[in-house]
Amino acid sequence: MAAAASVTSLADEVNCPICQGTLREPVTIDCGHNFCHGCLTRYCEIPGGDPEEPPTCPLCKEPFRPGDFRPNWQLASVVDNIERLKLVSLPDSAEEDICQEHGEKIYFFCENDEMQLCVVCREAKEHRAHTVRFLEDAARPYREQIQKCLSCLRKEREEIQWIQSRENQRIQVLLTQVATKRQKVVTEFAHLSQFLEEQKSILLAQLETLDGDILKQQEEFDFLVTGEIYRFSTLIAELEEKNEKPARELLTDIRSTLIRCESRKCRKPEAVSAELGQRIRDVPQHALPLQRKMKMFLEKICFELDYEPAHISLDPQTSHPKLLLSEDHQQARFSYKWQNSPENPQRFDRATCVLAHGGFTGGRHTWVVSVELAHGGSCTVGLVSEDVRRKGELRLRPEEGVWALRLAWGFASALGSFPTRLALEEHPRKVRVSLDYEVGWVAFTNAATHEPIYTFTAFFTGKVFPFFGLWGRGSSFSLSS
Incomplete structure (x- = not known):
């Protein structure tokens, strides 16, 4: 390897300054610099400049006489020796720079044929009329194209990496949500199991x-019935015996005997008392707490598996001066009288709107808005991006970072790119707003009937806030989770 490096270093010392290749038929000019004879000849033939002025050295710019080239035989011998050493000591990869047809080093490129050429190839008839450049000159525009491609590819790779990072974060959020819900399921079912065991013990007791009590009443019934049967059997036996006697004996005390039998009232005892029968009929009533508990459990488990209740409050720093907020910031009422509200960048100055505190950057959340509208009034509920327009006219549509539903007197509209009037079975007075940040859903349902109203699909990248708008004297809304 050291020998190969030495040969390469020597080869660099005998390169032609014009073609950057190994000197071929080296010649020396007046200033002492050496060039390939063919390269220097072509250099002198390049048109331009004053034809009366002698050409100048490509390296030092000293003038020289075009016809006064002195062959440098000693340098040519050195070059030949270096070439032989390169063939022996350089690795096979160095042979790739040699023309397979002529054995000369390749340092030209034909742009027409996209071929790499040596000096002999360059002078061949088929390439004379073609555009031929030195390798580095020919490679320069391609390097620029490669750099542009690399820049685009790197940018696209960064975008994909950003998407990968974002999606991995979303996956982690979803995994956290699933883990939380799994724990809630375990906890709720444990509570339900304990409650069921308690109810089971109560009902069984x-x-x-x-x-x-039934068995006790059965014993009492059997005792009474047995006594009655015995007494009736005794009277029957007495009358049968009386009936078998002669007339004289039959008539003896006959009236008292008949009176005693006729006046005997049959008591008809009941096996089950009315009170016990009512208690048996009331058994299903004892299961009503279980029924209510199961209904509450199903509602709760379904709700908690769906969304997290959002305990939100209104932000007075964003409220339009025509909105009156309650002290607990859970209610708002419209008023034509402007409030004395200090001006700040967060406050809406044209749209009679208000945002909730905090906002969300992920997760699944839900809240309920109860609406009371006067005739001609309206209420807007939904979600907005953090950079939504606060000053001047606010266009309520997704392109402006607003995903909202408008409730007016007798109808409801989804405020999409073009408002859509909704056909609902019942006009909602309580609207549940549900956000799924990762999936990109803003869903509206009737909180009283659970009837779906409308769902927006979106792609969230920043913080979003619950949004409320109100118009009309006497109109108001309140929040709950």
Whole structure:
């Protein structure tokens, strides 16, 4: 390897300054610099400049006589020796720079044929009329194109890496949500299991008590019935015996005997008392707490598996001066009288709107807006991006970072790129707004009937805030989770 490096270093010392290749038929000019004879001849033939002026050395710019080239035989011998050493000591990869046809070094490039040429190839008939450049000159525009391609590819790679990072973050958020919901399911089912065991014990104890009371009443019934049967059997036996006697004996005390039998009232005992029967019929009522608990459990587990309740409050720093906020910032009422609100960049000055505190940068959240509208009033609920326009006219549409639903007197509209009037079975007075940041959903449902109203799809990249607008004297809204 050291020998190859030495040969390469020597070869660099005997390169032609014009073609950057190994000197071929080296000649020396007046200033002492050496060039290939062919390169210097072509250099002198290049048109331009004053034809009366002698050409100048490509290196030092000293003038020289075009016809006064002195062959440098000693340098030519050195070059030949170096070439032989290169063939012996340089690795096979160095042979790639040699023309396979002529054995000369390649240092030209034909742009017409896209071929690499040696000196002999360059002088061949088929390439004389072609555009031929030195390798580095020919490579320069291609290097520039490669740099442009590299710049575009690197930019696209960065975009893909950013998407990968963003999606990985979304996946981690979703995994965290799933883990949280898994824990909630385990906890809620554990509570339900404990409650069911308690209810099971209570119901079984009540049924056990009923079973004992039924058996007790059965014993009392059997005792009474047995006594009655015995007494009736005794009277029957007495009358049968009386009936078998002769007339004289039959008539003896016959009236008292008949009166005693006729006046005997049959008591008809009941096996199950009315009170016990009512208690048996009331058994399903004891399961009503279980029924209510199961309904609450199903509603709660379905809700918690869906969205996280958002405990939001209105931000007075963003509220339009015509909105009156409650002290707990959970309610707002429209007023034509302007409030004394200090001006700040966050406050809406044209649209009678207000935002919630905090905002969201991920997750699944839900909140409920209860709306009370006067005749001609309207309320807008939804979500906005952090950079939504606060000053001047606010266009309520997704392109402006607003995903909202407008409730007016008797109708509702989805405020898309073009407002869409919605056909609803029931005009909602309570609207549930649900956000899925990672998936990109803003869904509206009737909180009372659970009827879907409208769903926006979006791509969120920054913080978003719950958004509320109000218009009309006597119109108001309030928040709940």
